[in-house]
Amino acid sequence: MSSGILASYTALLAKGVILVILILYNLFAFIIIRQVDTMNRMLPTAVGGFLKVLALIHFVLALILLAVSFGIL
Amino acid sequence: MTPEDLQGRSYVFQNQHAGEVVILLLRPHIITIIPRFLFGLLLFLVPALFMLIPFDIIFPDFPSQRYLVVLSWLWYLFTFAYVFEQFLSWYFNVYLVTNERVVDIDFRGLLSSDISEAPLDKIEDVTSRVIGFFPLLFRYGDVVIQTAAEVGQFEFERVPDPDHVVREISRLIRKGPQ
Numbered sequence: 001m002s003s004g005i006l007a008s009y010t011a012l013l014a015k016g017v018i019l020v021i022l023i024l025y026n027l028f029a030f031i032i033i034r035q036v037d038t039m040n041r042m043l044p045t046a047v048g049g050f051l052k053v054l055a056l057i058h059f060v061l062a063l064i065l066l067a068v069s070f071g072i073l
Numbered sequence: 074m075t076p077e078d079l080q081g082r083s084y085v086f087q088n089q090h091a092g093e094v095v096i097l098l099l100r101p102h103i104i105t106i107i108p109r110f111l112f113g114l115l116l117f118l119v120p121a122l123f124m125l126i127p128f129d130i131i132f133p134d135f136p137s138q139r140y141l142v143v144l145s146w147l148w149y150l151f152t153f154a155y156v157f158e159q160f161l162s163w164y165f166n167v168y169l170v171t172n173e174r175v176v177d178i179d180f181r182g183l184l185s186s187d188i189s190e191a192p193l194d195k196i197e198d199v200t201s202r203v204i205g206f207f208p209l210l211f212r213y214g215d216v217v218i219q220t221a222a223e224v225g226q227f228e229f230e231r232v233p234d235p236d237h238v239v240r241e242i243s244r245l246i247r248k249g250p251q
Contacts, residue, residue: 018143031183039165042087042178042186054157062150069143
């Protein structure tokens with residue numbers, strides 16, 4: 001097996017592993033949003049809205065990374 | 074946050090009784106989360122170290138640069154999530170002293186929470202405990218509350234000015250539930 005074919009198989013495997021990790025990470029990012037919601041409900045504070053926005057931005061960035069990874073890997 | 078920060082503000086929380094007023098809202102002293110933030114700062118530097126490794130030379134046939142970009146981005150997101158989780162844990166795991174009871178709001182893990190409470194008239198003993206160099210320097214420590222309620226003991230961990238908290242709880246007990 002030439003080194004080029006080996007590299008393409010390795011790249012395919014690496015891509016699969018990274019995409020699975022990213023999908024799981026997106027799930028985690030979504031759970032953080034739910035967590036912030038629960039916390040805000042339990043103890044409403046002045047910074048609750050800001051924390052929710054941060055959690056949303058984090059989730060959106062994770063989604064963008066997943067989409068970009070599908071494209072460039 | 075010191076206990077005095079509540080002056081002039083009113084807090085509400087889930088399951089608050091009608092007419093119940095939050096007298097003290099306590100979190101661990103802010104100095105206690107600084108080591109975790111510093112660890113987060115160190116995590117931010119890890120991708121920069123990986124950039125020093127010449128992956129293109131080690132794996133010439135592998136499109137390593139694209140993978141490095143994706144993994145670095147993922148790492149920064151993960152680091153942000155770590156710091157954010159540390160902050161959330163510090164900010165929302167609070168101890169409340171109201172004119173009726175003491176409440177311990179505890180979030181465990183990502184989606185589970187636990188609220189323990191004891192009425193003021195069930196409190197038998199309140200003591201403060203300041204042990205160690207940093208607690209003495211920054212005036213924080215534990216407040217241990219023995220109760221005759223379902224939860225036998227409350228421990229307000231690493232809260233600012235524990236003596237003040239003990240005095241305030243004792244004052245409320247003397248005053249009686251309102």
